[in-house]
Amino acid sequence: LAGLYDAVDATGFDDVQVLRALGVRTSVAALLDEAGGAAELLGRLADEDRPVTPVQLHALYTALAELDPDQVTLPDELRAVVDGEVVVVDAADAVIADAPDVLPLTEGLPLLPVAPSRAAELADLLQVRRLGETVEADVTSDGEEHRVPEPVRVLLGPATPDTYIEHPELRAGGVELDWRRTPDGVVHAATLEGVAAGLAWAAGQWPRRFEVAALLEDPSRTEELARDRWFD
Structure with missing residues (x-):
């Protein structure tokens, strides 16, 4: 106040x-x-x-x-x-x-x-x-579908999408975006951080996006990050 x-x-x-x-x-x-x-x-x-x-x-x-x-x-x-x-x-x-x-x-x-x-x-x-x-933001660029890595699925839980679409350059609503979750629930992204944010948002785990980014960048950190979550 x-x-x-x-x-x-x-x-x-x-x-x-x-x-x-x-x-x-x-x-x-x-x-x-x-x-x-x-x-x-x-x-x-x-x-x-x-x-x-x-x-x-x-x-x-x-x-x-x-x-x-x-x-x-x-x-x-x-x-x-x-x-x-x-x-x-x-x-x-x-x-x-x-x-x-x-x-x-x-x-x-x-x-x-x-x-x-x-x-x-x-x-x-x-x-x-x-x-x-x-806001109207239809995705107008093309991308390639990828499966979500298992460590990320474990981190984010059962609501995690099975796949996401990676774009060399993601365009939606006439501008370039890092990520976009379309009304049909599909996550589109053009950067590692965008993939992490999109998956975390889709799974209802927005605060975990930085952990997801760390896992996507270096999957060998799975055990380290899991141990760190003891203290959440």
Whole structure:
């Protein structure tokens, strides 16, 4: 909530209920638990004089996505990230950032960052579009099919695709991309990092993409990386 609310010195006030009664906001969870808390938060997000970072915005929208849509009044304006800058935009123009493969096609688009697992809920809550359903990015280049190496399948689990398409140069939506997962679920990629990202995204294991890249580059590290996962 830093930036959205003015900081106060609460020294001597140890009772959270007292602070809440005085209008002090101690956490996002406490704010959203109050009647009208979501409207208050969205109202402050729409105030461009109150600074918010992209990281904050991601956390706030992820928290908001857990609310019942019936409890939230749709705002006219939202805070979004446009070409890396956090700005206030018309709610009708905002798009949920739910498709990392097409981010290179989002120049000028107001994006709402949120945890992938909450993207659908946030779209429903705010009645806004989702990036994956908005951007047209048909693959227009040719590639060669490869089977996913077994160590990668073990790492990513049963949802891992059996194959992917490797392109010398991947073109989709009129631009060159590192990777693209098409609506039919096929992963296309032009770089090792792109293969790793595409497979990890398809398997629902996005945080594992760097491990996948390491395995693709050097399969002999399978045991080493498996041992490292003891400490996840």
